[in-house]
Amino acid sequence: MGKLTKLVGAAGLVAGAAYLTNEENRRNVKKQIDEAIRVFNPDYKKELGKPADIDDAEMVSEGAMTSVQYYNQSQENRTHDKIS
Structure with missing residues (x-):
């Protein structure tokens, strides 16, 4: 050195x-x-990612579904825009 x-x-x-x-x-x-x-x-x-409290677990699952629903809706909107 x-x-x-x-x-x-x-x-x-x-x-x-x-x-x-x-x-x-x-x-x-x-x-x-x-x-x-x-x-x-x-x-x-x-x-x-494994909350022991059931309320926390429900909140996490609801949040996950919200993002999935948003993604699906945006994909559906893009498909409709291309067709139009």
């Missing part, structure tokens, strides 16, 4: 260490790491 790359890397390490000397900064970094681990956890991904 070049001298500049080593210098930039060393400066980054020093800056990171200086940032982490503050206890609140360490907590924020730990919180972000924990959140990233939770999001990338396969069990978390399995639960996406």
Whole structure:
């Protein structure tokens, strides 16, 4: 590696260490790491889109149908416009 790359890397390490000397900064970094681990956890991904509350599930299904109905209506309108 070049001298500049080593210098930039060393400066980054020093800056990171200086940032982490503050206890609140360490907590924020730990919180972000924990959140990233939770999001990338396969069990978390399995639960996406599966609301446990029945009201939420109904709302999601109604929203899905609304977009499908809108798409079908727009396709039907395009077909009628071409025929006319």
